[in-house]
Amino acid sequence: MTTPLLCGRRTYVNGLWGQVHIREWGEGPPLVLLHQTPWNGIQFHRLAPHLAAAGWRVIAPDTPGYGLSEPSPSPPDIEDYAASLEVTxxxxxxxxxxxxxxxxxALIASAFAALSPAMVRGLVLDNPPLYSASEREQRQSMPHRAFAPVEGGSHxxxxxxxxxxxxxxxLSVENLHLANLAYYLNDIRADHGHSAAYRFDLAALLPLVSAPALLLSSRLDPVSGHAERFQNLHPHWNLVHMGGGSANILEQPEIWSEACLSYLRTLPA
Incomplete structure (x- = not known):
């Protein structure tokens, strides 16, 4: 059985800040999937084959600074990650x-849709946070814990x-193990994705997003209640409620792919 670390067709391209590691599955129109922090494209190793079997070319880049992609020279904002995606x-x-x-x-995808609208046919946003100013401030004040290596391996x-x-x-034992492997592929001293997310004012950019979108809200996800905030700003977006929590991509890929594919079939070619 192939280890998830070797999933997909793996290659590199020259990105905004150096090499970007890419995993791909299938052939057809491109469907780009962006992982959560601090994962990498391996997060989609169970989901991507379902989408590829339905005729999509699934592309999962490692966000710069995560997985096997080179980092930015300074802490990036979400808009910087979106600019990097355009180059990729x-x-x-x-x-x-x-x-x-x-x-x-999902935040990077939203920023990309706002800043590079001609490149986006549609969006699939899985539990994107839509923080208020006070929530962003509170999140930024929280201490970040990095589990640095110590003698004996207790980290x-x-x-x-x-x-x-x-x-x-x-989250199963197998996927919890994979989450920890993904974490230690990164430079844990430079985990910039979370702080970028907490600084990002998505509400200010959302009016610029013209692409159709599917919003996935998982009942046990910590930000599941944010779906209503999105609906107030973009009431025409498709909203699908799912069971489970933030691990649906890993633990319920069939349900996730069914919701995604049902939405994609409604989009014009």
């Missing part, structure tokens, strides 16, 4: 695509316990 897609020869994302990846146990307490309760 041009390097792949892609001029227009469906852009999907989960949590931080692995500490990280496991932290994730088990914090993560979706439905």
């Amino acid at each position: 897609l041009h390097a792949l020869g892609i001029e227009r695509a469906i852009i999907g994302g989960h949590h931080t990846g 692995f146990v500490d990280r496991w316990a932290f994730m088990r307490d914090f993560a979706d309760p439905n």
